[in-house]
Amino acid sequence: MxxxxxxxxxLAPRAVGRRGRxxxxxxxxxxxxxxxxxxxxxxxxxxxxxxxxxxxxxxxxxxxxxxxxxxxxxxxxxxxxxxxxxxxxxxxxxxxxxxxxxxxxxxxxxxxxxxxxxxxxxCEPETPPLALRAFSGSVRAAYTAYARMFLLSDARARCAVDETFDLLWLSWETAAGDENLRRHAWHLLRSRVLVRAAHRDGHPDLRAAVFSTGEVHESVPGRVVVLPDLVRRFDAITRLPHDQMDVVVLAELCGLDLAETIPYVTGQSPARCLSLDRYARAALEDRW
Known part of the structure; x- marks a missing residue:
């Protein structure tokens, strides 16, 4: 064993000038x-x-x-x-x-x-760095909500989020020194989610998430009705630039606060998030 x-x-880096493959x-x-x-x-x-x-x-x-x-x-x-x-x-x-x-x-x-x-x-027991534990606790719910929209199940969403935090811990030596840790972590989360998401025409496929919306379930009592306009809107959301897509998904589909929660979770300023939301909605009006 x-x-x-x-x-x-x-370990210390090898001596300067020493060659190797x-x-x-x-x-x-x-x-x-x-x-x-x-x-x-x-x-x-x-x-x-x-x-x-x-x-x-x-x-x-x-x-x-x-x-x-x-x-x-x-x-x-x-x-x-x-x-x-x-x-x-x-x-x-x-x-x-x-x-x-x-x-x-x-x-x-x-x-x-x-x-x-x-x-x-x-293996000896290990505890994540205190700063990582505090950070993961503050964003886990939002990360999971975002992941669920693309991965369509709680289990798959939790898997992507857990993987994100494990990768963050694994690279904590450099991640902790990043001037914007929250932005770095968000990019990592998004990459782990989108690599597992279904894709269509080179874009993430969000159309199946329509079934989780209130509009679908409340349109006809006792029946699930797919609304074509809503499907087209969800498809259009994924064709936005990723930063705009993130803000729309978090605000419109996950119901998170655009003024405080989304800026914190994505590591961006409130002004930046408001601008992304404005440009995204203008683009959606043109496409949808």
Missing amino acids: TRAAGSGRP KPGPISETAGLTHRAWLEPVRDAVRLRDLTLDDLADRSGYSKTRISELLRGNGYYPAWEITFSVIRVLGLPVQPMLRLWAAAAREAHKELGWIRHRIQQVA
């Missing part, structure tokens, strides 16, 4: 969640200016296996090698473990295999 060793602090690009065959956790891990490798030689020396695994792991190539990696690499990088284990397990399920790994791999590593 592998045991967590050391403080988990990032960097990881190749992420494989096109990597799944959505697999790619999601690969990106911050690769960012950490780049931030520390480490090569495959460095990672091999410090993790105990061969360059070939580490290269395959960082590219998402071949078989889905076992937790043991994944754990060893993130410990070299000083990344938090708990969010990585959840992301690794979710990606393993996406890769059609059996539950028994996942459990067995996890049991091979003894």
Whole structure:
């Protein structure tokens, strides 16, 4: 059994002038969640200016296996090698473990295999940074409402939101220093939602969300009636620029306050949100 060793602090960058091979690009065959956790891990490798030689020396695994792991190539990696690499990088284990397990399920790994791999590593309990816990608590409800509009179920919405916060924790070293953390986090949430949303003509498909509106359910008592005008409006919303789309979805479909809540959640000024809303509504009037 592998045991967590050391403080988990990032190792110092390698000496200037030392040469070595960097990881190749992420494989096109990597799944959505697999790619999601690969990106911050690769960012950490780049931030520390480490090569495959460095990672091999410090993790105990061969360059070939580490290269395959960082590219998402071949078989889905076992937790043991994944754990060893993130410990070299000083990344938090708990969010990585959840992301690794979710990606393993996406890769059609059996539950028994996942459990067995996890049991091979003894991990110490970890607590998210206090600032991250406070932030996630303040935006979780709004994030979930937005995600639900595109993903159409509470379970899928919660999954996207949980993944967002795990990725934020995984990259907290750099995210916490961002001058606009809320904006950074919103972009991350939107990317995790839209990558899972149905698409039509190159745009997110929001038409199915019509069934969750009061207009549909109240139009004829006891019956669900699809209103063509409403379907066209929802379709038009997703063809707006993303910042405008976000404001309209949050305000019009999720019922959030445009003056305070939406600016806070999206990391933008109230004036910016009001401007986006005004331009979006003008565009919708032209298209709808």
